[in-house]
Amino acid sequence: MSFLFGRAKEKEPADAVRRVKEQLLKLDNPIARKSAQDEAAKYLRLIRIELQGTQEAEPVPEKVYTIAQETFNYELLPSLATALPKLDFEARKDATTVFNCLLRYTYNNAQPCVLYLASSRPDTIITLVAAYANSETATNSGAILREAFKYESLARVALYDQSFWDFFTYVQGGRFDISSDAFATFKELLTRHKVVVAEFLASNYDEFFTQYNALLNSENYITKRQSIKLLGEILLDRANYNIMTAYVDSPDHLKLCMNLLRDRSKNVQYEAFHVFKVFVANPKKSKPVEGLLIKNREQLLRFLPKFHEDRKDDEQFTDEKAFLLKQIEALGPQFPMQGQPI
Structure with missing residues (x-):
């Protein structure tokens, strides 16, 4: 995806993306898991602040640009989708915000994250749909999917994958908050x-x-x-x-x-x-x-x-x-x- 961006303009945010990816790779190691969760949470929070800004400061375009570029270089979004169940509660919230900020990110009148997922990693969307089966990640994946389904190419991925039919189970089973969230996502997919x-x-x-x-x-x-x-x-x-x-x-x-x-x-x-x-x-x-x-x-x-x-x-x-x-x-x-x- 680097052809969409040219050369990276900032180095500091790239380090945070790299560090998150490194920690995600350690989450399956029982010995390193707790430390990896803490470190991943720390750097996800930093990335979220850079993308979202604060009450005192707007996001810096150059840093957002670099985070987006490095996210593709390290294939962070597919890794986040897979790792959601292994992150702690606050880190899942930050991961959701990071994901959605990147989905909305526009560069040269295009959404590079949307293009990347649709053309190179559609499996990421399927992973997020499957996350409805996990009560700990259902609402996080739902929030990401509803943002993703605003874009036709990503909605098409979900509609034409066999996992679409799992929504008929998700919308009527389990906890009320999860089934209601699944129905909101189902409705977005069928009406947008x-x-x-x-x-x-x-x-x-x-x-x-x-x-x-x-x-x-x-x-x-x-x-x-x-x-x-x-x-x-x-x-x-x-x-x-x-x-x-x-x-x-x-x-x-x-x-x-x-x-x-x-x-x-x-x-x-x-x-x-x-x-x-x-x-x-x-x-x-x-x-x-x-x-x-x-x-x-x-x-x-x-x-x-x-x-x-x-x-x-x-x-x-x-x-x-x-x-x-x-x-x-x-x-x-x-x-x-x-x-x-x-």
Whole structure:
């Protein structure tokens, strides 16, 4: 990566980068580990201050430049990603800040750190995703990943690696703070770069929604609520029009959504309403979807007027509910269907 920088301009910061790398290499040695942790923490703190500045002083551009250059020379970022579980708490925080400062660093209208990771060390992103399996490093890796996913090339790395599917485990298992953090990262990955995500969903439609529907059936209330809300955002995004039309063609998806309208949580019910309205408002309903709506027509006409009546001050919700009632009322045929409603 030196071609992006030319020759280094400062030597002092380079020494701190070198020393951190040396200490990281000692962390697997039981005898040297404690000393290596302390030394790594000391130099990570120095690097963090140089990159971030203080209340009294802004970062010095020449020093930031040199730190970035030496970070590539010593391949510090991949090493930090691997070593996160072996660092102490404060050092992990400093490592996270160092990582994110370097991701944001711009030189000659480019982000050299982003280019380096995407082109030379994409495995670093995969290592950080896998860190969600470790409760001690999950939130640190999450903070780095959310910063990394602001850049399309790094988001693409995560989307198209097999480790992407591990997010479906991370967002609903373990401690609340970790699963919530994982969901925030998952959401960032699925909403930031719309064209890339639309391509990914089109290529992986069946597997994605098979796993996503499992989140909607989760016994974890937070997972279910966050998942149905995110689904609404995905389906209503114009970039995902083809995904939306495919999703609302499925009667199984409609059944799932209608069941969520009756969930014991009012928040889940409300978010499910915003997905349900896409099925009803679709002017080109598939025959199975239209048939299911007709089968449940009378039940829906009784159910919807009482649905979240306490939201009378929410004018948009009231208007949307009235619109759906008209659409459902207009469905035919107007005679009893055989079979029971879902």
